[in-house]
Amino acid sequence: MAEYWWSARRAALELKPGVQLPLAAPPGFALLRPLIHKGWEMVLAALELSRPDLDLQAYLAHYRDQLQAALERWQLAPELLQRALEDLRHRALAQDRAAWLALHQPYPGVVKRLSQLAAEGSDWVVLTTKGRAFACELLAAHGLEPRAVYGHEQGSKPEVLLRLGQEQPGLPLWFVEDRRPTLEQVRATAGLESVRCFLVSWGYLGPQDRQDLPPGIVLLEPDRFAAPLASWP
Numbered sequence: 001m002a003e004y005w006w007s008a009r010r011a012a013l014e015l016k017p018g019v020q021l022p023l024a025a026p027p028g029f030a031l032l033r034p035l036i037h038k039g040w041e042m043v044l045a046a047l048e049l050s051r052p053d054l055d056l057q058a059y060l061a062h063y064r065d066q067l068q069a070a071l072e073r074w075q076l077a078p079e080l081l082q083r084a085l086e087d088l089r090h091r092a093l094a095q096d097r098a099a100w101l102a103l104h105q106p107y108p109g110v111v112k113r114l115s116q117l118a119a120e121g122s123d124w125v126v127l128t129t130k131g132r133a134f135a136c137e138l139l140a141a142h143g144l145e146p147r148a149v150y151g152h153e154q155g156s157k158p159e160v161l162l163r164l165g166q167e168q169p170g171l172p173l174w175f176v177e178d179r180r181p182t183l184e185q186v187r188a189t190a191g192l193e194s195v196r197c198f199l200v201s202w203g204y205l206g207p208q209d210r211q212d213l214p215p216g217i218v219l220l221e222p223d224r225f226a227a228p229l230a231s232w233p
Contacts, residue, residue, distance in 0.1 A: 003103035005029055007092070008042040011084040012050070015043070015076065019050040028056050034206040035063040037179070038129050038152065040081035044070050086131050093137060101141045107202050111142045113226055122229060123147045125164070127157045127175075157182055158189040165191065172196070174232075176220065178203025180213075187216045198232070200225065 005025035012021060032045045048054055048070050059066045071077065092100040117124045125148045128135045132151025139146065150160045157177070165173060174196045177183050183197045198220040201210065210219055218233045225232075 001025060001030065001033065002105070003100070004033065004042055005046070006103055007085060007088055008046040011043045011081070011088045012046040014088065015081070015084050016047060016074065019047060021046060021050050028054075031056065031060060032063075034179075034204045034209070035060070036204075037181075038078070038082070039085045039131070040078045041067065043081045043085050044074070044076070047074055047076075086134075089131070089134055093134075097137075101137065104138055104141075106142060109222055109226055111144065114144055114146075118145075120229065125150065127160050128152070129157075156185075158186050158192060161186060161195055162189070162191050165195075174198065174229075176200060176225075178205060180205070180209045180217070183217045184214065187214065 002025075008029075009021050009023075012019060026049055028049050029045060032049075036042055036045060044067065048059065048066075089100070114124065124146050126135055126139065126146045127150045129152045132149055132153055135149050135151055139149065154160055155163075157175075161173060161175060165171070173192075173194070175183070175186060176198045177186075178200045180199055183199055186192050186195060186197055197217045199205075199209070199213065199217055200220050202222065213219060220232070
């Protein structure tokens with residue numbers, strides 16, 4: 001969360017220098033974060049949070065509709081917002097890589113568990129809506145070496161899963177994700193019926209995301225995540 005606000009705030013100020021944004025992430029940013037899907041939305045959220053007249057509850061209740069209205073209000077396009085975010089992150093890495101990396105804190109136990117997968121003979125890959133270069137920097141900083149990293153440049157997560165399945169037919173695919181709508185999209189995608197979908201109980205979940213999960217999506221708690229794969233639900 002620290003890096004998300006740090007980068008989103010600075011990108012927003014570069015695009016619209018006149019806005020007023022606090023150094024620390026406002027409470028509204030944490031509430032919006034579970035709804036945000038792509039990086040450019042974070043920058044737009046920062047701009048929206050600068051509005052004194054923002055109705056945050058209405059924004060939360062109708063997030064997708066509010067996105068388009070916000071783009072029109074600020075006269076910005078997703079491509080411009082995304083480029084501003086990625087340019088800023090590139091500069092941050094070039095100017096002070098250690099400081100940028102220090103803004104990220106991995107969830108407890110995650111780095112250790114991923115490191116164990118290779119010893120268990122289980123290949124793993126990373127699918128992220130973050131730019132691939134930034135994801136690789138974060139993984140390398142923690143000594144993690146997945147078989148591959150797929151950023152937003154390589155397509156949506158369902159698209160990448162389809163390609164992985166086509167490259168190695170019959171290979172079991174387990175998809176671990178903290179965004180429920182993404183898992184629901186995978187479940188609804190033809191050709192991904194055999195993918196086992198896990199919603200982690202940590203991460204950027206909304207208040208209702210753990211409840212009444214549809215068939216084919218199971219909740220993964222930290223203790224089960226840390227356990228051998230054979231014991232996963």
